[in-house]
Amino acid sequence: GIQVEQSPPDLILQEGANSTLRCNFSDSVNNLQWFHQNPWGQLINLFYIPSGTKQNGRLSATTVATERYSLLYISSSQTTDSGVYFCAVGRWGGGADGLTFGKGTHLIIQP
Amino acid sequence: GAGVSQSPSNKVTEKGKDVELRCDPISGHTALYWYRQSLGQGLEFLIYFQGNSAPDKSGLPSDRFSAERTGGSVSTLTIQRTQQEDSAVYLCASSLDRGKTQYFGPGTRLLVL
Numbered sequence: 001g002i003q004v005e006q007s008p009p010d011l012i013l014q015e016g017a018n019s020t021l022r023c024n025f026s027d028s029v030n031n032l033q034w035f036h037q038n039p040w041g042q043l044i045n046l047f048y049i050p051s052g053t054k055q056n057g058r059l060s061a062t063t064v065a066t067e068r069y070s071l072l073y074i075s076s077s078q079t080t081d082s083g084v085y086f087c088a089v090g091r092w093g094g095g096a097d098g099l100t101f102g103k104g105t106h107l108i109i110q111p
Numbered sequence: 112g113a114g115v116s117q118s119p120s121n122k123v124t125e126k127g128k129d130v131e132l133r134c135d136p137i138s139g140h141t142a143l144y145w146y147r148q149s150l151g152q153g154l155e156f157l158i159y160f161q162g163n164s165a166p167d168k169s170g171l172p173s174d175r176f177s178a179e180r181t182g183g184s185v186s187t188l189t190i191q192r193t194q195q196e197d198s199a200v201y202l203c204a205s206s207l208d209r210g211k212t213q214y215f216g217p218g219t220r221l222l223v224l
Contacts, residue, residue, distance in 0.1 A: 033212065035215075041200065042217055045213060092209045097210070098156030098158075098167065099156060100156065101154035
């Protein structure tokens with residue numbers, strides 16, 4: 001199956017800092033999503049981004065499908081950004097409709 | 112207009128008992144997924160339903176696990192003869208169509224004693 005590696009595994013930043021989270025995957029995909037899991041365990045979809053660049057407020061993401069990686073940028077971090085960020089990939093129509101998740105990046109934003 | 116809902120929120124059971132977990136997807140979503148999250152294995156795909164097609168069961172860990180989706184809406188995940196290693200958070204997600212944005216429910220936390 002498709003392998004997903006996320007880095008860094010842990011990240012501690014001060015409020016206001018910027019960060020870049022990386023996701024590498026081992027095979028071609030046509031489905032890539034970024035999620036934030038808050039301290040209560042709820043998974044929130046941030047981006048559906050199998051290719052290209054998207055922005056939503058302080059967050060943006062870029063996927064370079066040909067090179068098999070995606071980046072999530074968080075600018076001007078706030079304490080509410082703390083939690084675990086997951087990258088998940090799939091290949092719908094190709095026997096991989098279910099998403100394969102990376103192990104996540106655990107982000108802590110300190111006030 | 113509500114999101115994905117799951118019940119129960121928490122379930123404690125004894126080893127060897129059967130459990131049923133329920134998922135109500137977002138209205139109109141044709142695709143429904145089950146995942147589980149555990150400390151040791153991370154987030155794992157279990158099963159996928161799309162409309163009235165046969166489900167993709169490729170992620171089910173053993174034949175003790177089964178799921179059904181009635182009327183293209185509500186889904187039930189059943190675990191027979193539960194084992195301690197089944198303890199995990201079971202998450203349900205739905206999407207408007209296959210390959211689209213997935214929206215997750217709050218999960219059911221299962222503890223097998």
